[in-house]
Amino acid sequence: MKGPLFYSKILLFGEYGIIKDSKGLSIPYNFYNGALKTDENPSKEAQNSNESLKRFATYLKGLDNDLVIFDINRLQKDVDGGMYFDSSIPQGYGVGSSGALVAAIYDKYASDKITVLENLTREKLLILKTIFAEMESFFHGKSSGLDPLNSYLSLPILINSKDNIEATGIPSQKAEGKGAVFLLDSGIVGETAPMVSIFMESMKNEGFRSMLKDQFIKHTDACVDDFLKGDMKSLFKNTKQLSKVVLNNFKPMIPAQFHELWKKGLDTNDYYLKLCGSGGGGYILGFTENIDIAREALKGQKLEVVYNF
Numbered sequence: 400m401k402g403p404l405f406y407s408k409i410l411l412f413g414e415y416g417i418i419k420d421s422k423g424l425s426i427p428y429n430f431y432n433g434a435l436k437t438d439e440n441p442s443k444e445a446q447n448s449n450e451s452l453k454r455f456a457t458y459l460k461g462l463d464n465d466l467v468i469f470d471i472n473r474l475q476k477d478v479d480g481g482m483y484f485d486s487s488i489p490q491g492y493g494v495g496s497s498g499a500l501v502a503a504i505y506d507k508y509a510s511d512k513i514t515v516l517e518n519l520t521r522e523k524l525l526i527l528k529t530i531f532a533e534m535e536s537f538f539h540g541k542s543s544g545l546d547p548l549n550s551y552l553s554l555p556i557l558i559n560s561k562d563n564i565e566a567t568g569i570p571s572q573k574a575e576g577k578g579a580v581f582l583l584d585s586g587i588v589g590e591t592a593p594m595v596s597i598f599m600e601s602m603k604n605e606g607f608r609s610m611l612k613d614q615f616i617k618h619t620d621a622c623v624d625d626f627l628k629g630d631m632k633s634l635f636k637n638t639k640q641l642s643k644v645v646l647n648n649f650k651p652m653i654p655a656q657f658h659e660l661w662k663k664g665l666d667t668n669d670y671y672l673k674l675c676g677s678g679g680g681g682y683i684l685g686f687t688e689n690i691d692i693a694r695e696a697l698k699g700q701k702l703e704v705v706y707n708f
C-alpha cells in the first residue's frame with residue numbers, strides 16, 4: 400500500500416531574510432519524493448522511519464484542536480501497523496525531507512482539510528502555513544511552515560512578506576539553455592536549528608542588522624524580482640552581490656572547505672554560490688550563465704541541475 404507522492408523543495412532565495420520579512424521564492428524539486436507506505440516485511444530503514452512517525456503521532460495528539468483536527472485513531476492504528484515514510488529525500492540537506500513528511504500526514508489524516516483543488520485564497524494559504532508550522536516544529540524547533548506548504552501544493556511559492564504569500568508561476572525552463580541553477584553536494588549533513596541560533600545571535604549586533612537590511616535583503620529581493628520577470632542578466636548581477644555578502648557575513652553557514660570554491664566563482668564569474676536553506680552542510684545552490692563552464696570549474700564536485708534557462 401502506497402500513498403500519493405510528496406516532493407522535495409528548493410528555497411531559491413530568502414533563507415534567513417524571510418525570518419525578517421524579506422521576499423522569498425521556493426520551488427518544488429521533483430527529483431526526490433516520498434510517500435506513506437506499509438510493507439509486509441519492513442527494512443531496517445522502514446522500521447526507523449516508523450519509530451520516527453510514532454513519536455510524531457504522539458506530538459500531533461497534543462496540537463491545538465482549534466487549529467487542526469486529525470483522525471488520531473486511524474493514524475495510531477496505521478503507525479502501530481508499521482506505516483513509514485518511504486522517501487528518497489535526503490535528510491538535513493535543505494531540501495525539505497520533514498516538510499514532505501508533514502504534507503503527507505496532513506493530506507492523509509487531517510479532517511476538513513484545505514485541498515489543492517479549491518480556490519486557494521491568501522487566507523487559506525496562511526491557515527495552511529500556520530498548521531504546517533505547528534506540525535513541522537516537532538522536527539526542528541521553530542518552523543515557518545513553508546516547506547510543507549510547498550510540498551503539499553507542488554507549486555512555486557512567492558513570499559512577499561511573513562503574512563503575504565502566494566502560489567506563483569515561474570518562467571518556463573529552456574531545455575537547451577546553458578544558464579542553470581544547480582545543487583552542489585557538500586557531503587556534510589547540516590542542521591537547521593543551530594544555524595538559526597547563530598543567525599539570531601548575530602542579529603544582536605547592530606552592524607549585522609544593517610548589513611542584513613541594506614545588503615542581504617536588498618539583493619535577495621532583487622533576485623526574486625529578476626527571477627520571476629525572467630531578467631537573467633540582472634539576476635546574475637544580483638546573485639553575484641548576494642554571493643559576496645553571504646561569503647563575507649555568513650561564514651559559519653558555509654562549510655570551511657567550500658570558502659575557496661565560493662570565492663573562486665566570484666573571481667572568475669564562472670558560477671555564483673549561495674546558501675540553500677539554512678546552510679551548515681547539505682546542498683549549496685549555484686547559479687551559472689554556462690553550465691558547461693561551471694562543471695569544468697567545479698570538476699570533482701557533485702552537481703545536480705535543477706533549472707535551465
Ligand SMILES: Nc1ncnc2c1ncn2[C@@H]1O[C@H](COP(=O)(O)OP(=O)(O)OP(=O)(O)O)[C@@H](O)[C@H]1O
Pocket residue numbers: 433447448449451452483484485486489490491492493494495496497498500538539546590591676677
Ligand atoms: N523518511 C522519513 N521517515 C521518518 N522521518 C523522517 C523521514 N525523513 C525525514 N524525517 C524526519 O525529519 C527530520 C529531518 O528534518 P530536518 O528539518 O532536520 O531536515 P530537512 O527537512 O531534511 O532539511 P531542511 O529543513 O533544511 O530542508 C529527521 O530527523 C526525521 O525526524
Ligand SMILES: C[C@@](O)(CCO)CC(=O)[O-]
Pocket residue numbers: 410413414415416417418493541542543544591595675676677
Ligand atoms: C533559514 C531559514 O530561513 C530557511 C531554512 O529552510 C529558516 C526558516 O525561515 O524557516
